[in-house]
Amino acid sequence: MTANGPQTVTTSESDGATSDDAMTDDAPLGSPRVDDAVIESRDLDVYYGDDQALHGINMDIPERKVTALIGPSGCGKSTFLRSINRMNDLIDIARVEGDLYFHGKNVYDEDVDPVALRRKIGMVFQKPNPFPKSIFDNVAYGLRVQGKDDGDVEEKVRTALERAALLDEVEDQLDSSGLDLSGGQQQRLCIARAIAPDPEVILMDEPASALDPVATSKIEDLVEELAEEYTVVIVTHNMQQAARISDKTAVFLTGGHLVEFDDTNKIFENPESDRVEDYITGKFG
Amino acid sequence: MSTPTETDAFEVDDSSIERMRFYGRLFLGACIVATLVGIVALIALVFDVVVEAWGWLTWEFLTHPPSYLAEHYDPSNYGDLPTGPGGIYPAIVGSIYLIAMTAVFTLVLGVGAAIYLEEYARDTKLTSFIEANIANLAGVPSIVYGLLGLALFVRAMGAGSSLLAGALTLTLLILPIVIVQTQEALRAVPDSMRQASYGTGATKWQTIRNVVLPEAIPGIMTGIILSLSRAIGETAPIIMVGAATSMFAPPNLTDPTGSFAAMPMQIFEWAKAPEDDFQHIAAAGIIVLLTVLLLMNAVAIYIRNKYDR
Ligand SMILES: Nc1ncnc2c1ncn2[C@@H]1O[C@H](COP(=O)(O)OP(=O)(O)O)[C@@H](O)[C@H]1O
Ligand SMILES: [Mg+2]
Numbered sequence: 001m002t003a004n005g006p007q008t009v010t011t012s013e014s015d016g017a018t019s020d021d022a023m024t025d026d027a028p029l030g031s032p033r034v035d036d037a038v039i040e041s042r043d044l045d046v047y048y049g050d051d052q053a054l055h056g057i058n059m060d061i062p063e064r065k066v067t068a069l070i071g072p073s074g075c076g077k078s079t080f081l082r083s084i085n086r087m088n089d090l091i092d093i094a095r096v097e098g099d100l101y102f103h104g105k106n107v108y109d110e111d112v113d114p115v116a117l118r119r120k121i122g123m124v125f126q127k128p129n130p131f132p133k134s135i136f137d138n139v140a141y142g143l144r145v146q147g148k149d150d151g152d153v154e155e156k157v158r159t160a161l162e163r164a165a166l167l168d169e170v171e172d173q174l175d176s177s178g179l180d181l182s183g184g185q186q187q188r189l190c191i192a193r194a195i196a197p198d199p200e201v202i203l204m205d206e207p208a209s210a211l212d213p214v215a216t217s218k219i220e221d222l223v224e225e226l227a228e229e230y231t232v233v234i235v236t237h238n239m240q241q242a243a244r245i246s247d248k249t250a251v252f253l254t255g256g257h258l259v260e261f262d263d264t265n266k267i268f269e270n271p272e273s274d275r276v277e278d279y280i281t282g283k284f285g
Numbered sequence: 286m287s288t289p290t291e292t293d294a295f296e297v298d299d300s301s302i303e304r305m306r307f308y309g310r311l312f313l314g315a316c317i318v319a320t321l322v323g324i325v326a327l328i329a330l331v332f333d334v335v336v337e338a339w340g341w342l343t344w345e346f347l348t349h350p351p352s353y354l355a356e357h358y359d360p361s362n363y364g365d366l367p368t369g370p371g372g373i374y375p376a377i378v379g380s381i382y383l384i385a386m387t388a389v390f391t392l393v394l395g396v397g398a399a400i401y402l403e404e405y406a407r408d409t410k411l412t413s414f415i416e417a418n419i420a421n422l423a424g425v426p427s428i429v430y431g432l433l434g435l436a437l438f439v440r441a442m443g444a445g446s447s448l449l450a451g452a453l454t455l456t457l458l459i460l461p462i463v464i465v466q467t468q469e470a471l472r473a474v475p476d477s478m479r480q481a482s483y484g485t486g487a488t489k490w491q492t493i494r495n496v497v498l499p500e501a502i503p504g505i506m507t508g509i510i511l512s513l514s515r516a517i518g519e520t521a522p523i524i525m526v527g528a529a530t531s532m533f534a535p536p537n538l539t540d541p542t543g544s545f546a547a548m549p550m551q552i553f554e555w556a557k558a559p560e561d562d563f564q565h566i567a568a569a570g571i572i573v574l575l576t577v578l579l580l581m582n583a584v585a586i587y588i589r590n591k592y593d594r
Pocket of ligand 1: 048053071072073074075076077078079080091093
């Protein structure tokens with residue numbers, strides 16, 4: 001773990017959910033507990049005003065693996081993703097109940113600074129959203145705001161672009177605007193921006209849904225590679241994509257319930273829930 | 286026999302379409318006339334002023350203090366005037382200083398208030414009440430601001446009839462518009478930009494400083510400059526505050542509590558004078574004021590185009 005910046009997110013395993021508090025009735029089918037969990041969601045409810053968008057979500061997210069969240073649209077996948085790095089704090093009417101542990105520390109504890117949390121848990125959004133700045137400044141943005149720009153920024157920017165499989169394409173136009181890139185390149189730029197400050201976890205909300213098939217397959221390859229160094233949580237409504245790139249799959253169904261969570265193979269070959277089977281075989285959703 | 290003839294399937298000359306086209310042309314004509322009325326009135330006005338001022342607007346007029354005697358402004362007399370020609374110089378400098386100070390105050394107060402309302406304040410009944418009233422304040426007549434400035438800055442604050450009191454009064458006058466326009470500029474920054482910034486671990490202030498403000502600045506600047514160009518021509522408030530009529534030296538920026546002259550006030554003074562020649566002098570003053578105003582608008586347009594992607 002890097003030593004830069006304020007760290008209110010501790011890594012103590014003492015409190016938190018790894019102890020044997022049994023899962024409640026809301027536990028999904030499958031095997032929602034994993035051994036090397038970095039993120040543990042326990043009875044997590046999320047409300048928008050009076051509407052409940054998530055009902056008692058219980059699941060573990062394993063380290064350095066790709067965890068896919070799938071389900072029909074409106075079932076709360078993005079909401080769950082945003083509750084991991086507290087991006088829901090930015091929505092006035094959103095309210096979270098229950099616990100979400102990151103390295104055993106509840107991120108909703110009073111002493112957790114959401115900004116510090118987001119420095120550990122980076123995010124890539126559905127629609128590519130580069131800043132109207134140069135490619136270089138886009139990637140350097142996280143380094144600068146996190147005060148990690150003391151060393152060799154240039155080197156860090158190039159490494160991030162390299163890892164995001166974009167360096168070859170933009171090597172000699174680092175000073176031109178990030179907005180001049182194609183959609184697929186913009187999304188890889190956003191991935192480079194997210195990984196440049198070296199977070200531990202990367203959250204991706206349908207990162208390829210706005211892209212053409214070629215760009216999509218580049219992003220998919222990239223996601224698999226990223227999992228060698230980062231924990232990746234990716235929302236997708238494309239089941240083939242989830243099957244191809246993920247190790248674990250969580251199936252959310254309408255109403256904001258997590259119905260089943262298991263190894264991706266198990267979910268796609270032999271799910272326990274009939275509704276999940278129907279959804280996967282395309283009978284609804 | 287139901288074979289449709291050509292006109293059954295597709296009426297070649299449908300008179301209702303023709304009628305609609307006629308109404309369309311009529312409406313277009315009305316729109317063109319409406320546009321022309323505005324343009325013609327403006328051109329006539331400017332033309333009239335230019336004709337009035339012809340021969341009176343000289344370099345000496347721009348660079349000398351005013352005089353009580355109309356002859357002093359007449360270029361044919363310049364040669365034999367012991368006190369030098371009459372002009373508008375102190376009022377030009379006064380107006381520029383006045384606007385410069387107003388610009389600083391508005392930038393700080395207006396942009397600060399808009400950032401607070403748009404980025405920090407939660408959407409409560411109180412904030413929407415405040416926002417609605419700021420919009421209402423934009424419609425209050427300028428003489429009311431003049432009275433307020435007189436009571437508040439000139440008397441209560443003890444600033445006297447000074448540059449400072451004038452600038453603060455003009456600030457109050459344009460503040461509501463600047464706040465509303467700045468809020469609009471901030472609102473136009475897409476939320477996805479803010480999220481991108483927060484998502485990379487930026488604080489609120491870092492997000493506002495590095496992402497929101499750079500995006501919004503062209504809009505904010507145009508709003509401020511256009512408001513200032515309104516303020517520079519305002520006469521009522523500075524009459525109330527008590528701008529001096531005939532200052533023979535320009536005001537001093539190091540002494541913001543000193544008295545000052547300003548162009549609208551000076552023009553008003555000349556226009557009131559009984560001698561006919563003063564009408565020419567006033568027209569010359571108006572041209573100077575209009576030129577400054579147009580220059581400011583040009584800068585605003587330039588900024589907007591430069592940053593428009
Ligand atoms: N900002 C928001 N304000 C109010 N309701 C929201 C907001 N975001 C999402 N919701 C609601 O929460 C539910 C789940 O939405 P979301 O998490 O976006 O689903 P998904 O990503 O699976 O399509 C939906 O019913 C949606 O209308
Ligand atoms: Mg979504």
